[in-house]
Amino acid sequence: MSALATTAVDLLVDPLAYDFMVRALLTTLVASVVCAVLSCWLVLIGWSLMGDAVAHAVLPGVVLAYVVGAPFALGAVVFGFLAVGLIGVVRDTSRVKEDAAIGIVFTTLFALGLVLISVTPSQTDLNHIIFGNLLGVSWPELTQVMVLGAVVLAVLLIKSRDFTLYAFDRTHAHAIGLRPRLLGAVLLGLLALTAVVALQAVGVVLVVAMLIIPGATAYLLTDRFGRMLVLAPVISASCAVIGLYASYYLDTAPGGTVVLAQGAAFALVYLASPRHGLLGTRWAARRRRLRRERAAA
């Protein structure tokens, strides 16, 4: 093996000598894959802002769950639905429009979470929820992430076709006797659970990035939903690994670096995707124009 290859392998293997890096790697991988699969539906339904809202609004639920010793997932789901319910109430019973209703509800709930953290003993633990604490994930926390992630993935994949139908044509779903409102509610519940999974990795603030960027990136690459469901997690997991290693060697915040890698991947695809990228569509338009001019000449 050449010296260069040996060095490359060393670069990849060295960090894994630390137990905390192994746990960090597994946590980001699970979180990025689960978020990426869910994000395919979120970006198509137009629920990006809703994803942002639910991810933030689970904070007080998680803190209260911590205080009473209940599972984080339970608190998160309760507050996730509470947020969606409140958004609906504000939107439907006042003249305030939906985007403002979302902004009011989720920031208020998030603020409630911050206040609860400030009055709860053992603040260090809970502050990690906000910005993530990838390098400090314990084995029990990692187990929770894996169990929740597996549950979310299983439901998403078993009901994949129903969710796609829900995203594409709710009226048809209703017309053939399915229950679109129930499908929507299940998807929101999964969103709240996913927020719990991902906030271990990158924290509440950056969860939304993992819930939107991978789906949006895959959407620019393909016209087939089935391929989106493969591309999004592959891209997201690759970015997670690259981001984590970069943060190790550059000594930067791991959560932030992972999201930066995802943002960079989106920018690359946005520019260079053959079919829906900026350069691709510009070149195609140019070729068409040249062909027309040549035909006219």
Add this chain to the structure above:
Amino acid sequence: MAAPAVDVREVTVRYGEVLALDGASLRVEPGRVCGLIGMNGSGKSTLFKTIMGLVTPEHGTVAVDGGSSARARRAGAVAYVPQSEEVDWSFPLTVRDVVMMGRYGHLGLTRRPRRADHEAVDAALERVGVAPLASRQIGRLSGGQRKRAFVARGIAQGARVLLLDEPFAGVDRDSEATMVRLLRELAAEGAGIVVSTHDLHALPELADEAALLMRRVLLHGPTAQVLRPENLAMAFGLGLDGRAEP
């Protein structure tokens, strides 16, 4: 005699303060095509939503395919072809994927299609003449082809009642003629079809009967009779040249 495809009686629907339907009645028999004519805001969409059970009327009764709307939906008896504006045409699905969604009501937990479902979809695609385009993304079809793909979804579903909302909007004359032929064939096979439109020139060829809607059904009868200028004037106020105001 078979039960009516659609039997709406004295239906009143209110959205908050707004009265959308006010004692509307409409009965369409199987094998018939009914043109539903009315201005924007006359309640055409609300009537469709009522038939599909998407809105619950304050008063009145709705029967579809001889039973309740819910029973008809569970049986896969009702198909709806949406207006173009209601559809996300950049959605990453192929024409075949969309038509396959007609089969979901017949499928199990994961909606995994079986051979019979693939065959039903193939037959439906063939029937409406978009089979060669089946693997295109749904937005890469012309206006008329898009509409026919959605009709194919209803055929694959095995629907006996077809509701089409403005199927001729953004469709050229050739496609319109193809669509008229297709709907006539489906009616001849026993489907009950309701087509809402404010483009009236296709109606005489397409529809056996027409209904003028203005929150309630003002007039329901043979198409030629309903399309008389003095009758249209009732529904549109103006539009005596036979073309409704948009």
